[in-house]
Amino acid sequence: MTTISRVETFLVAPRWLFVRIETESGIVGWGEATCEGRSETVRTAVEQLAEVILGRDALRIEDHWQVMTKGSFYRGGPILSSAVSGIDQALWDIAGKHLGAPVHQLLGGAVRDRIRVYGWVGGDEPSEVADHIRAQVEAGLTAVKMNASGRMSPLGSVAELDGVVRRVAAAREVLGDDRDVAVDFHGRFSLATAKRVAPLLEPYRPFFLEEPVVPENSHLIGEFVRSTTTPVSTGERLYSRQEFLPVLQAGIAVAQPDLSHAGGITETRKIAALAETFDVQLAPHCPLGPLALAACLQVGFATSNHLIQEQSIGIHYNEGAEVLDYVLDTAPLQFVDGYIERFTGPGLGIEIDEQAVRRADEKGHAWRGPVWRHTDGSFAEW
CATH class of the missing domain: 3.20.20.120 (Enolase-like C-terminal domain)
Incomplete structure (x- = not known):
């Protein structure tokens, strides 16, 4: 069965957010939903999106993408798109492992x-x-x-x-x-x-x-x-x-x-x-x-x-x-x-060290981009 049974997220150094999706048959897919400086916020978005994929067939990738991106009246932006990205990557990983083939x-x-x-x-x-x-x-x-x-x-x-x-x-x-x-x-x-x-x-x-x-x-x-x-x-x-x-x-x-x-x-x-x-x-x-x-x-x-x-x-x-x-x-x-x-x-096509990821998540991270200012004190683009 390729029914999605579990969705987890991991805040790992230096500034990344990993997504782990597991199916009822035990296949595990991994993805990366990092949004530099906002990964904790994306983690919450992944948790919300998990509500619409849990119990569903992991192989229906396009359908999941449509629902995750369009199922809310307010759409788009870096937070939602990053959350969708990490889940989408993990679903493709599952599909490849289920079929015994690389994603390409x-x-x-x-x-x-x-x-x-x-x-x-x-x-x-x-x-x-x-x-x-x-x-x-x-x-x-x-x-x-x-x-x-x-x-x-x-x-x-x-x-x-x-x-x-x-x-x-x-x-x-x-x-x-x-x-x-x-x-x-x-x-x-x-x-x-x-x-x-x-x-x-x-x-x-x-x-x-x-x-x-x-x-x-x-x-x-x-x-x-x-x-x-x-x-x-x-x-x-x-x-x-x-x-x-x-x-x-x-x-x-x-x-x-x-x-x-x-x-x-x-x-x-x-x-x-x-x-x-x-x-x-x-x-x-x-x-x-x-x-x-x-x-x-x-x-x-x-x-x-x-x-x-x-x-x-x-x-x-x-x-x-x-x-x-x-x-x-x-x-x-x-x-x-x-x-x-x-x-x-x-x-x-890569094998994640799950124990290393779980250990890193115990420490977590709160990476933030720098705030720059011009010589007059006004905001400057980083």
């Missing part, structure tokens, strides 16, 4: 044998960029992503603009011509400043420029796209096809849904299909844990317009725990020449 096989089969991955290397502190990049290259990666700046004033000063250029120039010097650097504006820039700095970065050939404006200003991103020849990406704070449609129409080159925020595997596959009609590549956002990464990779193995995968193995801000700390067999997540090889195990 259930999505239509593999279109590639390996997925290129990149790591994040900071950028808030320019003196650290080169050292962090060297560490990622030594770990076997062929691409990295960095923040363009730390705190950025509304109209960037000469010093701030020059600082952005120096950071990216330092990255290019370490990487050479055979590796890639993506540059994340992180929503810290005003449109005017983003447009001003983008042409200055073109000589360094960034892989893409990410989130040049905050998501609530998505209606402005087309103006930024037209200001540069560098590919533009966004999407980690967009949660549905409907929210992606305007930025796709505006001309972005890379869509970056987060599988722990944007409705899980079910919705991300639909976002990818929509993006394909605009000749846009998929590069899922994932500075998260092993379950989110596994879900991203399963989608990537079966998605023709998948470009590259973010991951946080060994990332320096994972304090208290690492991605691989919760995985029994780390072999599937090893880098091979800058890639992760296609998974062959059933479900999400």
